[in-house]
Amino acid sequence: MPEPTPLDLPEGDPFGPHNLPYGVFSLPTASGEPLRRVGVRLGDRVLDAGAAAHALGSPYASLLAQSSLNPLLAAGRQTWRDVRRALTAWVTVPAHREVVEPLLHPLDTVELHLPFEVADYVDFYASEHHATNLGRMFRPDGDALLPNWKHLPVGYHGRAGTVVVSGTDVVRPSGQRKAPSAAAPGFGPSAKMDIEAEVGFVVGAPSPMGSPVPLSSFRDHVFGLCLLNDWSARDIQPWEYVPLGPHVAKSFATSVSAWITPLEALDSARAALPARDVPLLPYLDDSDEEEPGGYDLRITVTLNGEVISEPPFSGMYWSPAQMLAHMTVGGASLRTGDLYGSGTVSGPEPHQRGSLIELTWNGTQPLELPSGKRTFLEDGDEVTLTAWAPGPDGVRVGLGEVTGRVVAG
Structure with missing residues (x-):
């Protein structure tokens, strides 16, 4: 039996040719700034997409020989389809093997970078379970959901400049904090640093x-998706967010995966949205759409290696297409590299809550972990989000992980 080669992936590998997420990587260099290049993940290897395109005489060689995904994102849906079709052939057709093999680099030998230049960042609040949990927590004597919540996807404009790639340390933020019983706010590092397990959508x-x-134009504009962790400071947020919304508590860091999964790889994961009990205005009414609006993504959250949550994205109330429609309904333009997050993904069960504020009920019910009790994050804690989705013929589609470690400010 011949020895296995890089293209011989284990059966059912979630990063096989049915997936092919895009990223940006560089190779170690003895001197100078390493050259960043577009890569495509295949198993535990990274294909130098630009070099492969050049070697195989592809018309997309210049598009893939870039230091960012932005040129590919801007090229539009037909080009996305054509490039994906070409890549699939390069890694599956035996005639290309001799050319492609030398251009595959072990994942643990490359450095991964932020895969695209973020233009704008918007974060939504699209999980009914998450919004209901927070409403019950902070408005125990009132309605859990505010009157507008089922009429429109609630969101806020975030800070694009602090979106960072997975693996980047996250510095604990400082800001104003005011206890309910205090007469005036104080200042200091957040004592209630939290995570938000989310899915991010990348505009092309x-x-x-x-x-x-x-x-109906969602797939003409959105290139793909990735896992996203919108770090939050829960003790800074309540004092500052009235009346205009989160600011310092949400602007210090947002971590995204190094790999962007194209929407076309997730066709088998399309899922129906939960039943609606409030009529929607025409621009949000998806009852006549041909494709189901949701995605069946199974997320796992670990804290210091221990699983603490498994939020299901399939239960989100608002779809990514509805978020995009609402984001632009007032006339706002889309730019290549725009990123919008789903908001915390939470399910109906306690172990499906995608934030520590829910998992510990605002610190009143600590998590019992081998490393000790946790209410909110401590310095040195490492949080990782992973996920998979159903793929063709029962094979899973893996999403690139998002990891971040908290360090003292």
Whole structure:
């Protein structure tokens, strides 16, 4: 039996040719700034996509020989399809093997970078379970959901400049904090640093200002998705977010995966949204859409290596297409590299809550872990998000992980 080679993946590998997520990597160099290049993950290896395109005479060689995914993102849906079709052939057709094999690099020998230049960042609040939990926590004598919540996808404009790639340390933020019984706020490092397990959507093709993007055009503009951790400071947030919304508590870091999974790889994971009990305005009404609006993504959250939550994205109330439609309905333009997050993904069960504020009920019910009790994050804690989705013929589609370690400010 011949020795296995890099293209011989284990059966059912979640990063096989059915997946092919995109990233940006560099190789070690003895001197100078290493060259960043577009890569495609295949198993535990990274294909130098630009070098492969050049060696195989592809018309997309210049598009893939870039230091960022932005040129590919901007090229539009037909090009995304064509490039993906070409990549699939390069890693599956035996005639290409001799050319492709030398261009595959072990994942643990490369450095991964932020895969695209983030233009704008918007974060939503699209999980009914998450919104209900927080409403019950902070408005125990009132309605859990505010009156607007089922009429529109609630969101806020975040800070694009502090979006960082997986593996980047996250510095504990400082800010104003005011206890309910205190007469005035104090200042200091957050004592209630939290996570939010989310899914991020990456915009490719732009849209002109003044032209809302309808639900039916979602896949014409959104290139792919990734896991996202929107770090939060829960003791800074309550004092500052009235009346305009989160600011310092949410602006210090947002971690994203180094790998962007194209939407086309997730066709088998499309899922119906939960039943609606409030009529939607026409621009959000997806009852006549041909494709189901949700995605069946199974997320796992670990803290210092221990599983603490398994949030299901399939239960999200608002779809990514509805978020995009609402984000642009007032005439806002889309730019290549825009990123929008789903908001915390939480399910109906306690072990499916995607934030520590829910898992510990605002610190009143600590998690029991081998490393000790946890209410919120301590310096040195490491949080990792992983996920998979159903793929073709029962094979799983893996999503690139997001890891971050908390360090003292």
